[in-house]
Amino acid sequence: MKVSKYIFIATAVLLASCSNTRYLKEGEALYTGSEINIIGDSLSKTQIAKLKSSLESQLVPRPNKSIFGLRPKLLIYNIAPETKKDKGFKYWLKYKVGEKPVLLKDVDTDFMRSIIDNYSENQGYFNVSSNYQIDSINKRAEVIYNVQPKNQYKIGKVIFNNNDSKLTEAIAKTADKSLLKVGSPFNLDVIKDERIRIDSDLKEKGYYYFNPDDILVQVDSTVGNHKVDLIVKVKNKTAELATEPFTIERVIVFADYKLNTNQNTTRRRNRTINLNRIDSLQNDKGITIIDRKKLFKPEIFDHALYFQKGDLYNVKDQNLSLSRLINLGTFKFVKNEFVISDSLNHKFDAYYYLTPNEFKSLRLEFLAKTNSAGYAGSELNLNWSNRNFFKGAELFTASIYGGFEYQIGGVKDANNIYRIGSKFNLLFPRIIAPFKFHSSSAFVPRTKVALGYEYQNRTQLYTLHNFSGSFGYVWKENIKKEHELNIVDISYVTPETITEKYRQQMENNLSLQRVVEKQLIFGPHYAYTYTNTMIPQKNSIYYKGSLDLSGNIIGILSGANVRKGNQKEILGVAYSQFVKTEHDFRYYLKLGEKSQLATRVVGGIGYAYGNSQFMPFSRQFFIGGSNSIRAFRARTLGPGSFDPRTESGTFLQDQSGDIKMEFNAEYRGHLFGLVNGAVFVDAGNVWNLNKEPSKPGGQFSSDFYRELAVGVGAGLRFDFSILIFRTDLAFPVRVPYYPRGDRWNFKDIDFGDKQWRRDNLILNIAIGYPF
Structure with missing residues (x-):
């Protein structure tokens, strides 16, 4: 019955949209569009196609929007009730969702003919004639414009008039940069751009009061053979101030x-x-x-x-x-x-x-949060800042924070987290270095000094002290390219207490041992970002690549080799030696005014050598969660085909890896008001470079593609301008730790089954887009 009902409704909508003309008054005709018909054999196929496309872009008005020949927005306008109010649901439905009919009487054909003639002449077709005809049937009308152009005129010579004044001499010196090229078709738009180019060049040579209107480009069409000579000169009435550099x-x-x-x-x-x-x-x-x-x-x-x-x-x-x-x-x-x-x-x-600005500010923040790893909690931040710390526009920020997270997934009270810490950052609006640094960028290069400390208590497991510090530079070449180089980036992690419960479980688990081992990481870090997403255009990209080094120079000089029993220490702590790189590439394809396809590819690898046998836990890769593969909880996926359900213990363990691959695709479209929708697919995993007995199936191999996890889902985005509130509901369609041959689980999908929903549906709530 339900299927028949839907078929009936769909059929009714189709029939109604086909009969939009029945709402027209006597003598009215629905305008269905215009067509440009180029007549004549003097133009090449390329010229005809280009002129036809250009002329069609000039035609107005546009007919009502259609989808597969149907006009649903016009139908909504026609069937929606009239209202005298300029707000409310009826008004929104008729005038915002619906679309007023565009009629033949709305088309000024004589005016459009003049537009066609003028535009053609501006493209070099000086001898053009046009007419139009109207094809009308069943209250539908189409206008066909017949355009008959002659040969297109091309540029014969470009002459820069030089009357020995400083101004004309300065203009003549720019002739090699001219946009006017001999042999190119005459084009009025190019002439306008040439005037702007000359003005821009003069503005860099002291001519403050000069402007493009002071340039005159004379056209001599008497030279014959469908050519024109262009003479570039300064207008006689140009103001005296505009003729002198300042x-x-x-x-x-x-x-x-x-x-x-x-x-x-x-x-x-x-x-x-x-x-x-x-x-x-x-x-x-x-x-x-x-x-x-x-x-x-x-x-x-x-x-x-x-x-x-x-x-x-x-x-x-x-x-x-x-x-x-x-x-x-x-x-x-x-x-x-x-x-x-x-x-x-x-x-x-x-x-x-x-x-x-006001130099000093104090801000108190309270955050409530939940994540897909099964934690919920809150955080309190007290932030103080000074925008002119040493009277040199230095930005100093200090923050003290504390927070807690309760484990609401798995065994309750087994692994709650309490954190308290502080951060200090100082940004100098210049490069502080023994060498001279010159930048012609509009963005101020900065020197950054950062210090931090955090105390972390995982109840019934362990407590950690984490100290960090860095010194480096941030600078931008331009609005698209940014560099960040930390000359020194230090991190020191040391445990304070380890519970007996955790000791028992980590005894035969190398991954758990690395979480609480002392870690000393120091070395340079470099990141490069390129993006054009802030520039309005159809397609845009984002790329960020980073290189992280630790202990490389001292490790090489000291001959450290842990595999040969020659591990070196600094202040009693074995320092980490590794190379790590990560790359994040995103491509945004604009499909419509309010819709796009967003894709992302992420890849990274970390390699420990010399003084380290394994990558430190804090520098490994993790996957899953609200900004990653949304069908799996954060840090619960991988490595490889390792099944995290086989791990014994009373708490959720973080899964990490030395190699990361991730692929995401998301279609984003506008639904109504401030609500946008999305459907997405995520895939990826992490792997270890070394074989670990406690993580069977976790080592990277040539069969890595068989161990990719795949999740799909849909979500809503609430655009409040100042922030995007996001909800995503996802479920796995490929699980890498299932037996081979059974990893794709389409056959098991059953939204009507309560147990399936509980085991598979993951709700992600976050602020901002995932990528």
């Missing part, structure tokens, strides 16, 4: 500028400030700094400002200076102006007005 006379910084005061009025009334009468000083670059409260060290502006006395005005340096001042994070408002010097010709005084 240099910088003074750079003046108001470091504590107050908004909404009479300071602005006073400054504008007297442009030439008498710096001898106010409390000011100059830094090493000759920049005048007005800082009555002595808030900042003068050196801060050496790194942020690119202008100094005598420099030629350059728009690139101007933008770099503004971007760097903003990226310092110390100033709430940044603005500048260039004022013509009263006493000198073609010289600027550059003023920068900076309004500082």
Whole structure:
């Protein structure tokens, strides 16, 4: 009965969408679209296809959206009840979900003909004629535009007019960069882009007041043979200020500028400030700094400002200076102006007005959390920050935190976690090094110093002390490329207590032993990130690669070799020696205005050698959870085909590996309002490089692809603008620790079975997208 009901509804919808025209008034016709018909044999197939595509993109209005020839949005508009209100469900259904009919009378055919003719001429088809015809049947109408172009004109010569002035000479020197190429088709858009290019080039040579409208490109179509000569020149009526380059006379910084005061009025009334009468000083670059409260060290502006006395005005340096001042994070408002010097010709005084942020802040955070590993708990964070710690725009942050997590999966109270710790970070807005570092990026390079400590208590198991520290640099080449290099990255882990219960279980389990062994890790760490996801475009990518080294140099110099019984120690602790690399690649394919296909590939490997036989536990790979393979709980999958259910004990053990592979694909689409939906598939696993008796099946081999776990699911994303609240429901369709031949379990899927749901469905709740 239910199936018949659904078939009936679907059939009714199809029939109704086919009869949208019955809602039209007498004499009205539904506009179904337009077609461009190129007539003539003077154009090549490539030219015809390009012109046809370009002209069709100019046609308006667009017909009602259709899917497989049906127009469901128009149907909803037609059947939805009328309402006088501009809000409410009826209004939303009719005008937001539905779509008003586009009628033939809405099409201005004569206007579109003029658009077609003008556009064709702008593409070099100077002799074009067009007409149109309307094909109408059963209250449906289509407009066909017949376009008959002649030969396309091409560029014969490009002449840069040089009348011996500094301006025309500067323009002529850019001829080798010109977008106007001999032999290329005439194109008005390219001419417009050429004017913008010339203006941009001049802005880097001091011509502050010049603009693209001062350029004139004359077209000479009398040369014959379907060619035109283009003459690039400066308009005769160009303002005198635009014809001269400007240099910088003074750079003046108001470091504590107050908004909404009479300071602005006073400054504008007297442009030439008498710096001898106010409390000011100059830094090493000759920049005048007005800082009555002595808030900042003068050196801060050496790194942020690119202008100094005598420099030629350059728009690139101007933008770099503004971007760097903003990226310092110390100033709430940044603005500048260039004022013509009263006493000198073609010289600027550059003023920068900076309004500082509040330097100090104190924030208390309370977090409640749950994760797919079977834990629920909360955390309390007290954070203090200072944006100008040493009066050089340094950012210092200190945080103290404490939290607990109760195990709600497995055996209760067997492995609850209590944590308390602190973190200290200091960011300098410059590179502190024995060598000189120069960056032309708009982003301020930073030196980072970090210290941390955490005390962790896993009840009935063990307690650990974790000390960490690092010194390194963060810098961006541009908005897409970022580098992070920690010259020194140190981590020291030492146990305080180990319970008898844990000792008994780790006696024959090497993985459990490594969790509580003393670990000393030190060495450099490098990460590179490339992304263009912040730039509006159809497709975008994200890539992050990292290289982690520990104990390599000292291990090589000391000849450490644990396999030969020659293990070295520092302060009584055997240090770790390994190489680890990880790579995360993501590709986002835009399918529609509010839909996309997001894919991710993650791969990593860690190799211990010299002073270490195994990778330290804290540096191994883990898989599963809300941001990984969502059909498996966090850290419960792998390594390889090892079955975690066979492990004896009263607590959930973390599964780790030296090799990681992960593949994810997710379709994201808009449902309604702030609700988005997704369907996804995740696959992957971790493996060990070495064979471990306590983890049978966990070693990497040529059959690794037979040990990939696969999960599928669907979820909702609630977009609150400031955050994305995400729920994902997933279940496994391939389990690597099942017997070979039975790892795919499609045949076992039974949503109606309560026990199957309890054993297989995993609900993930998280903030933000998984990737």
